[in-house]
Amino acid sequence: xxxxxxxxxxxxxxxxxxLVVGQRNPMHSVMLLIVSFGAxxxxxxxxxxxxxxVTQIIIYAGAIMVLFLFVVMLLNVxxxxxxxxxxxxxxxxxxxxxxAVLALVFGIELLWALMRVGLSPxxxxxxxxxxxxxxxxxLGLFRDHVFAFEATSLLILVAMVGAVVLARRER
Amino acid sequence: MVPLNHYLILSGVLFAIGTAGVFLRRNLITVLxxxxxxxxxxxxxxxxxxxxxxxxxxxxxxxxxxxxxxxxAAVGLALVIALFRHRETLSPDAFTALKW
Numbered sequence: 001x002x003x004x005x006x007x008x009x010x011x012x013x014x015x016x017x018x019l020v021v022g023q024r025n026p027m028h029s030v031m032l033l034i035v036s037f038g039a040x041x042x043x044x045x046x047x048x049x050x051x052x053x054v055t056q057i058i059i060y061a062g063a064i065m066v067l068f069l070f071v072v073m074l075l076n077v078x079x080x081x082x083x084x085x086x087x088x089x090x091x092x093x094x095x096x097x098x099x100a101v102l103a104l105v106f107g108i109e110l111l112w113a114l115m116r117v118g119l120s121p122x123x124x125x126x127x128x129x130x131x132x133x134x135x136x137x138x139l140g141l142f143r144d145h146v147f148a149f150e151a152t153s154l155l156i157l158v159a160m161v162g163a164v165v166l167a168r169r170e171r
Numbered sequence: 172m173v174p175l176n177h178y179l180i181l182s183g184v185l186f187a188i189g190t191a192g193v194f195l196r197r198n199l200i201t202v203l204x205x206x207x208x209x210x211x212x213x214x215x216x217x218x219x220x221x222x223x224x225x226x227x228x229x230x231x232x233x234x235x236x237x238x239x240x241x242x243x244a245a246v247g248l249a250l251v252i253a254l255f256r257h258r259e260t261l262s263p264d265a266f267t268a269l270k271w
Contacts, residue, residue, distance in 0.1 A: 002172050017185055018188055021191055021196065029201050033204050043178070049221075060211070064244045071200065075252070075255050075261065096195055099194030100195060111184075131227055133227075140227050159245050169256075
Protein backbone atom coordinates (compact mmCIF):
# COMPACT_ATOMS: atom_id res chain seq x y z
CA UNK A 1 0.00 0.00 0.00
CA UNK A 2 2.77 2.37 1.02
CA UNK A 3 4.79 1.40 -2.03
CA UNK A 4 1.90 1.98 -4.43
CA UNK A 5 1.17 5.39 -2.86
CA UNK A 6 4.85 6.35 -3.04
CA UNK A 7 5.14 5.54 -6.74
CA UNK A 8 1.83 7.23 -7.53
CA UNK A 9 2.83 10.45 -5.76
CA UNK A 10 6.36 10.31 -7.20
CA UNK A 11 4.99 9.90 -10.73
CA UNK A 12 2.57 12.82 -10.26
CA UNK A 13 5.36 15.04 -8.86
CA UNK A 14 7.84 14.23 -11.64
CA UNK A 15 5.34 14.49 -14.50
CA UNK A 16 3.84 17.77 -13.32
CA UNK A 17 7.31 19.24 -12.67
CA UNK A 18 8.36 18.22 -16.18
CA LEU A 19 5.26 19.92 -17.58
CA VAL A 20 5.98 23.07 -15.52
CA VAL A 21 9.36 23.29 -17.23
CA GLY A 22 8.19 21.97 -20.59
CA GLN A 23 5.34 24.20 -21.66
CA ARG A 24 5.16 27.87 -22.44
CA ASN A 25 2.11 29.33 -20.71
CA PRO A 26 3.16 30.65 -17.25
CA MET A 27 -0.42 30.33 -15.97
CA HIS A 28 -0.44 26.60 -16.69
CA SER A 29 3.03 26.32 -15.16
CA VAL A 30 1.79 27.77 -11.87
CA MET A 31 -1.25 25.47 -11.80
CA LEU A 32 0.88 22.38 -12.53
CA LEU A 33 3.34 23.37 -9.83
CA ILE A 34 0.47 23.38 -7.31
CA VAL A 35 -0.27 19.78 -8.39
CA SER A 36 3.39 18.90 -7.87
CA PHE A 37 3.35 20.44 -4.39
CA GLY A 38 0.22 18.47 -3.53
CA ALA A 39 1.98 15.23 -4.52
CA UNK A 40 4.97 16.21 -2.35
CA UNK A 41 2.60 16.82 0.57
CA UNK A 42 1.37 13.25 0.06
CA UNK A 43 4.96 12.01 0.21
CA UNK A 44 5.46 13.91 3.49
CA UNK A 45 2.44 12.09 4.93
CA UNK A 46 4.03 8.78 3.89
CA UNK A 47 7.19 9.91 5.72
CA UNK A 48 5.24 10.40 9.00
CA UNK A 49 5.50 14.18 8.68
CA UNK A 50 1.89 15.44 8.66
CA UNK A 51 2.98 18.85 10.00
CA UNK A 52 5.27 19.38 7.01
CA UNK A 53 2.52 18.17 4.67
CA VAL A 54 0.03 20.70 6.05
CA THR A 55 2.52 23.60 5.98
CA GLN A 56 3.42 22.58 2.43
CA ILE A 57 -0.22 22.89 1.39
CA ILE A 58 -0.93 26.09 3.33
CA ILE A 59 2.29 28.02 2.70
CA TYR A 60 3.43 26.76 -0.70
CA ALA A 61 0.25 25.88 -2.55
CA GLY A 62 -1.81 28.45 -0.64
CA ALA A 63 0.35 31.53 -0.20
CA ILE A 64 3.41 31.47 -2.48
CA MET A 65 1.57 30.19 -5.54
CA VAL A 66 -1.18 32.78 -5.08
CA LEU A 67 1.57 35.41 -5.16
CA PHE A 68 2.87 33.93 -8.43
CA LEU A 69 -0.64 33.81 -9.88
CA PHE A 70 -1.21 37.47 -8.96
CA VAL A 71 1.98 38.50 -10.77
CA VAL A 72 1.21 36.36 -13.83
CA MET A 73 -2.24 37.94 -14.11
CA LEU A 74 -0.93 41.44 -13.34
CA LEU A 75 1.74 41.33 -16.04
CA ASN A 76 -0.60 39.58 -18.49
CA VAL A 77 2.12 37.92 -20.57
CA UNK A 78 0.41 34.76 -21.77
CA UNK A 79 3.31 33.44 -23.85
CA UNK A 80 7.05 33.40 -23.91
CA UNK A 81 8.45 35.68 -26.61
CA UNK A 82 10.83 34.34 -29.21
CA UNK A 83 14.46 35.09 -28.35
CA UNK A 84 15.82 38.33 -29.80
CA UNK A 85 18.29 37.90 -32.62
CA UNK A 86 21.21 39.53 -30.80
CA UNK A 87 21.51 36.80 -28.19
CA UNK A 88 20.27 33.98 -30.41
CA UNK A 89 23.73 32.49 -30.71
CA UNK A 90 24.03 32.09 -26.94
CA UNK A 91 20.56 30.84 -26.12
CA UNK A 92 19.53 29.40 -29.49
CA UNK A 93 19.19 25.68 -30.22
CA UNK A 94 22.87 25.01 -29.47
CA UNK A 95 22.95 26.77 -26.12
CA UNK A 96 19.64 25.22 -25.18
CA UNK A 97 20.94 21.79 -26.06
CA UNK A 98 23.99 22.40 -23.87
CA UNK A 99 21.71 23.40 -20.98
CA ALA A 100 19.56 20.30 -21.40
CA VAL A 101 22.64 18.06 -21.60
CA LEU A 102 24.11 19.69 -18.47
CA ALA A 103 20.90 19.14 -16.50
CA LEU A 104 20.70 15.53 -17.73
CA VAL A 105 24.33 14.86 -16.79
CA PHE A 106 23.65 16.38 -13.39
CA GLY A 107 20.65 14.10 -12.84
CA ILE A 108 22.55 10.99 -13.95
CA GLU A 109 25.44 11.91 -11.66
CA LEU A 110 23.08 12.28 -8.69
CA LEU A 111 21.41 8.95 -9.46
CA TRP A 112 24.77 7.20 -9.84
CA ALA A 113 26.01 8.57 -6.51
CA LEU A 114 22.79 7.50 -4.78
CA MET A 115 22.83 4.00 -6.32
CA ARG A 116 26.30 3.38 -4.91
CA VAL A 117 25.10 3.84 -1.34
CA GLY A 118 22.93 0.73 -1.43
CA LEU A 119 19.38 0.28 -0.18
CA SER A 120 18.74 1.56 3.33
CA PRO A 121 15.31 0.72 4.74
CA UNK A 122 13.75 3.00 7.32
CA UNK A 123 14.19 1.95 10.95
CA UNK A 124 11.17 0.79 12.91
CA UNK A 125 12.31 1.48 16.48
CA UNK A 126 9.83 3.22 18.79
CA UNK A 127 11.73 6.53 18.78
CA UNK A 128 10.75 6.91 15.11
CA UNK A 129 7.09 7.09 16.09
CA UNK A 130 7.47 10.51 17.66
CA UNK A 131 8.84 12.08 14.45
CA UNK A 132 5.27 12.92 13.55
CA UNK A 133 4.56 14.57 16.90
CA UNK A 134 3.86 18.28 16.54
CA UNK A 135 4.86 18.69 20.18
CA UNK A 136 8.44 17.65 19.41
CA UNK A 137 8.55 19.94 16.37
CA UNK A 138 7.30 22.84 18.46
CA LEU A 139 9.87 22.18 21.19
CA GLY A 140 12.64 21.99 18.61
CA LEU A 141 11.45 25.11 16.82
CA PHE A 142 10.88 27.37 19.82
CA ARG A 143 13.55 26.06 22.20
CA ASP A 144 16.52 24.58 20.34
CA HIS A 145 16.29 26.71 17.21
CA VAL A 146 14.78 29.85 18.68
CA PHE A 147 17.49 32.14 17.30
CA ALA A 148 16.96 30.85 13.74
CA PHE A 149 13.23 31.34 14.23
CA GLU A 150 13.65 34.97 15.28
CA ALA A 151 16.14 35.59 12.47
CA THR A 152 13.52 34.24 10.05
CA SER A 153 10.97 36.75 11.31
CA LEU A 154 13.49 39.53 10.66
CA LEU A 155 14.10 38.11 7.18
CA ILE A 156 10.38 38.20 6.43
CA LEU A 157 10.19 41.81 7.58
CA VAL A 158 13.14 42.80 5.36
CA ALA A 159 11.62 40.93 2.40
CA MET A 160 8.29 42.69 2.94
CA VAL A 161 9.88 46.15 3.01
CA GLY A 162 12.10 45.24 0.06
CA ALA A 163 9.18 44.02 -2.04
CA VAL A 164 7.19 47.20 -1.35
CA VAL A 165 10.17 49.45 -2.18
CA LEU A 166 11.07 47.52 -5.35
CA ALA A 167 7.58 47.35 -6.80
CA ARG A 168 6.72 50.97 -5.97
CA ARG A 169 5.97 53.14 -8.98
CA GLU A 170 8.67 55.76 -9.44
CA ARG A 171 7.68 59.31 -10.11
CA MET B 172 8.08 0.71 3.47
CA VAL B 173 9.94 2.24 0.53
CA PRO B 174 13.70 2.52 1.27
CA LEU B 175 15.36 5.87 1.80
CA ASN B 176 17.19 5.71 -1.54
CA HIS B 177 13.98 5.95 -3.53
CA TYR B 178 13.12 9.22 -1.81
CA LEU B 179 16.63 10.52 -2.44
CA ILE B 180 16.49 9.51 -6.10
CA LEU B 181 13.09 11.16 -6.54
CA SER B 182 14.51 14.27 -4.93
CA GLY B 183 17.52 14.19 -7.28
CA VAL B 184 15.25 13.85 -10.30
CA LEU B 185 13.12 16.80 -9.19
CA PHE B 186 16.24 18.89 -8.54
CA ALA B 187 17.57 18.09 -12.03
CA ILE B 188 14.20 19.09 -13.56
CA GLY B 189 14.41 22.40 -11.71
CA THR B 190 17.97 22.95 -12.93
CA ALA B 191 16.89 22.23 -16.50
CA GLY B 192 14.08 24.77 -16.10
CA VAL B 193 16.47 27.50 -14.98
CA PHE B 194 18.69 26.77 -18.00
CA LEU B 195 16.00 26.30 -20.63
CA ARG B 196 13.17 28.75 -19.96
CA ARG B 197 13.28 32.27 -21.32
CA ASN B 198 10.67 33.63 -18.93
CA LEU B 199 11.58 35.11 -15.55
CA ILE B 200 8.44 33.77 -13.84
CA THR B 201 9.08 30.21 -15.03
CA VAL B 202 12.70 30.52 -13.88
CA LEU B 203 11.45 31.45 -10.39
CA UNK B 204 9.04 28.49 -10.50
CA UNK B 205 11.95 26.19 -11.36
CA UNK B 206 13.82 27.49 -8.32
CA UNK B 207 10.77 26.57 -6.23
CA UNK B 208 10.93 23.02 -7.67
CA UNK B 209 14.58 22.80 -6.59
CA UNK B 210 13.79 24.05 -3.07
CA UNK B 211 11.04 21.44 -2.79
CA UNK B 212 13.37 18.67 -3.88
CA UNK B 213 15.75 19.67 -1.08
CA UNK B 214 12.84 19.78 1.39
CA UNK B 215 11.93 16.22 0.47
CA UNK B 216 15.52 15.13 1.20
CA UNK B 217 15.45 16.85 4.59
CA UNK B 218 12.19 15.21 5.63
CA UNK B 219 13.24 11.76 4.37
CA UNK B 220 16.64 11.81 6.06
CA UNK B 221 15.10 13.24 9.24
CA UNK B 222 12.64 10.34 9.27
CA UNK B 223 15.53 7.94 8.65
CA UNK B 224 17.42 9.23 11.70
CA UNK B 225 14.29 9.55 13.83
CA UNK B 226 14.83 13.28 14.33
CA UNK B 227 12.44 16.19 13.86
CA UNK B 228 15.23 18.56 12.80
CA UNK B 229 14.61 17.73 9.15
CA UNK B 230 11.05 19.00 9.40
CA UNK B 231 12.20 22.11 11.26
CA UNK B 232 14.68 22.94 8.48
CA UNK B 233 11.89 22.37 5.97
CA UNK B 234 9.88 24.99 7.83
CA UNK B 235 12.76 27.47 7.55
CA UNK B 236 13.28 26.69 3.87
CA UNK B 237 9.59 27.43 3.26
CA UNK B 238 9.84 30.83 4.97
CA UNK B 239 12.98 31.69 3.02
CA UNK B 240 11.24 30.58 -0.18
CA UNK B 241 8.32 32.88 0.63
CA UNK B 242 10.70 35.82 1.16
CA UNK B 243 12.56 34.94 -2.04
CA ALA B 244 9.33 34.76 -4.03
CA ALA B 245 8.13 38.12 -2.69
CA VAL B 246 11.37 39.95 -3.50
CA GLY B 247 11.89 38.09 -6.79
CA LEU B 248 8.39 38.87 -8.04
CA ALA B 249 8.75 42.52 -7.01
CA LEU B 250 11.95 42.62 -9.09
CA VAL B 251 10.12 40.99 -12.01
CA ILE B 252 7.39 43.64 -11.84
CA ALA B 253 9.94 46.46 -11.66
CA LEU B 254 11.88 45.03 -14.63
CA PHE B 255 8.71 44.51 -16.65
CA ARG B 256 7.79 48.16 -16.15
CA HIS B 257 11.05 49.24 -17.73
CA ARG B 258 11.30 46.83 -20.65
CA GLU B 259 7.81 45.41 -21.29
CA THR B 260 9.30 41.92 -21.54
CA LEU B 261 9.99 38.96 -19.26
CA SER B 262 12.89 37.49 -21.21
CA PRO B 263 16.04 37.38 -19.06
CA ASP B 264 18.09 38.17 -22.19
CA ALA B 265 16.59 41.65 -22.27
CA PHE B 266 18.16 42.53 -18.92
CA THR B 267 21.87 42.62 -19.61
CA ALA B 268 22.66 46.13 -18.35
CA LEU B 269 23.18 46.98 -14.69
CA LYS B 270 21.85 50.49 -15.22
CA TRP B 271 19.71 52.28 -17.81
